[in-house]
Amino acid sequence: MSCVIGIDLGTSAVKALLADWSGDVLAEVSRSYPIFHEHSGWSEQQPDDWVAGTLEALRELVETANISADSIEGISFSGQMHGLVLLDEAGNPVRNAILWNDTRTTAECREIEQRLGDKLLAITRNPALEGFTLPKLLWVRKHEPSVFAQASLFLLPKDYVRYRLTGALHMDFSDAAGTLLLDVASKTWSADILAAMELSAAICPPLVASHDYVGTLLPEQAERTGLSPATRVFAGGADNACGAIGAGILQEGLTMCSIGTSGVILTCEQDSDSDYAGKVHFFNHGKEEAYYAMGVTLAAGYSLSWFKETFAKEASFQELLAGVESVAPGSNGLLFTPYLVGERTPHADAVIRGSFVGIDGSHERVHFARAVMEGITFSLNESLDIFRRSGKRIGTIVSIGGGAQNPVWLQMQADVFNAEIVALEHEQGPGLGAAMLAALGCGWFESLEDCANAFVKRASLYKPQPEAVAAYAGLFRIYQQVYEQTRELNESLQAYRG
Numbered sequence: 001m002s003c004v005i006g007i008d009l010g011t012s013a014v015k016a017l018l019a020d021w022s023g024d025v026l027a028e029v030s031r032s033y034p035i036f037h038e039h040s041g042w043s044e045q046q047p048d049d050w051v052a053g054t055l056e057a058l059r060e061l062v063e064t065a066n067i068s069a070d071s072i073e074g075i076s077f078s079g080q081m082h083g084l085v086l087l088d089e090a091g092n093p094v095r096n097a098i099l100w101n102d103t104r105t106t107a108e109c110r111e112i113e114q115r116l117g118d119k120l121l122a123i124t125r126n127p128a129l130e131g132f133t134l135p136k137l138l139w140v141r142k143h144e145p146s147v148f149a150q151a152s153l154f155l156l157p158k159d160y161v162r163y164r165l166t167g168a169l170h171m172d173f174s175d176a177a178g179t180l181l182l183d184v185a186s187k188t189w190s191a192d193i194l195a196a197m198e199l200s201a202a203i204c205p206p207l208v209a210s211h212d213y214v215g216t217l218l219p220e221q222a223e224r225t226g227l228s229p230a231t232r233v234f235a236g237g238a239d240n241a242c243g244a245i246g247a248g249i250l251q252e253g254l255t256m257c258s259i260g261t262s263g264v265i266l267t268c269e270q271d272s273d274s275d276y277a278g279k280v281h282f283f284n285h286g287k288e289e290a291y292y293a294m295g296v297t298l299a300a301g302y303s304l305s306w307f308k309e310t311f312a313k314e315a316s317f318q319e320l321l322a323g324v325e326s327v328a329p330g331s332n333g334l335l336f337t338p339y340l341v342g343e344r345t346p347h348a349d350a351v352i353r354g355s356f357v358g359i360d361g362s363h364e365r366v367h368f369a370r371a372v373m374e375g376i377t378f379s380l381n382e383s384l385d386i387f388r389r390s391g392k393r394i395g396t397i398v399s400i401g402g403g404a405q406n407p408v409w410l411q412m413q414a415d416v417f418n419a420e421i422v423a424l425e426h427e428q429g430p431g432l433g434a435a436m437l438a439a440l441g442c443g444w445f446e447s448l449e450d451c452a453n454a455f456v457k458r459a460s461l462y463k464p465q466p467e468a469v470a471a472y473a474g475l476f477r478i479y480q481q482v483y484e485q486t487r488e489l490n491e492s493l494q495a496y497r498g
């Protein structure tokens, strides 16, 4: 039996899955790693923690699946986007990776805007946001000049892991689009942006397509994982591009909601000229000659994880969320905004922080848990609102990510979004999308669409319930006021943050 492996290098953990020709997932394993928040707004990981986690996960996957290594034909990757990995001449990281949810680079964003003006949006299709890679490069150059002097190349997180597995240096278009250095329409590094920011083109890695073959496993990594050194490796893509592939979001009009560490509302776009004026992100898809637009909530699943870690450390997510279904929409008058690390869509604001509004003596932990789920969903609804206001009709949304494991949350999405929610048999869309890129690269299918027909399996449908839809429409209007009402308070509180 021929199989492929999809590796999803997430923020909370790396997940690896093994899929066969029919898209059945035969085995799945994960390894988590730490995230470091040295100061408020900072977020870093050690690149070699990702590599160690991936190698361990692959070893366990091969052992669990109990199939011959020769039958595993290909591997591909999905990865958390935007994180800056700087390598020296010898290919070693010169510092920790600075992640997508690190918001220390506001000054660098203003510098990019000042140097590039309207050119930035015209070339990259995106505004300067703290999470993107270019501001992080500028931050290291300014604040750690001796570290920057050692750097000869930058990579994104999954590219570093793939480099360690194969010895080959590449970046795919879908991930490169999130660096703010790519000319999105022509799929080339932008000479104009590099020149304006006084960066050498040599710092950018060679570009490839997501399904491109990039090499085989290094013999020592094959030995460590139990895989064959002949296993073919394909480039892979940004986790949201791969999530979309794994959810079958491959043509205009299809929409996905992902609740991982971050939260995303994403729609597929056929035309590189689609214009949202920078209100949402616009990136190259993992499918050739396609694009996607998306709004991002920085702390979606992260808000729930933070709540669990802080107030119910010993509980599982299932235990934490037990009973939320018996609390009515609105959590008895308790509202939560998920701005734990600042926000991206619709408020690009590194200073804002979250709030619970309306705490009452009658509230119990279950009300807080439901309010957190509702606040995250309201935040995602703000992105959906942007798409609907731009004229998109969105009646059905495929839901993926860790949040899609909870049926109450899936029904809540249907009610808040006023759309039908499709849950998949396999909630790990990005890992499945990576496996699909490997399957396409191996020549199992003619196109990603053909592959999706076999791999993407719908499991259940949640329909909006009119009473809950009406309640949430009212609550959403109140939710939307909290940002403006707390913005100045948070600016004043900034001086007291660590």
Ligand SMILES: Nc1ncnc2c1ncn2[C@@H]1O[C@H](COP(=O)(O)OP(=O)(O)O)[C@@H](O)[C@H]1O
Residues within 6 Å of the ligand: 009, 010, 011, 012, 013, 259, 260, 261, 262, 300, 301, 302, 303, 304, 305, 317, 318, 321, 401, 402, 403, 404, 405, 406, 409
């Ligand atoms: N059983 C569950 N019910 C609801 N949410 C969950 C559950 N398990 C995990 N989550 C949420 O999913 C998030 C992790 O999702 P995942 O897609 O694995 O993230 P990432 O790819 O960023 O590592 C957690 O932060 C948590 O909030």
Ligand SMILES: O=C(CO)[C@@H](O)[C@H](O)COP(=O)(O)O
Residues within 6 Å of the ligand: 010, 011, 012, 079, 080, 081, 082, 100, 101, 131, 178, 239, 240, 260, 261, 262, 263, 264, 281, 296
């Ligand atoms: O910054 C973004 C997208 O622009 C995030 O979506 C990251 O790509 C991290 O994803 P998860 O770990 O939450 O899947």
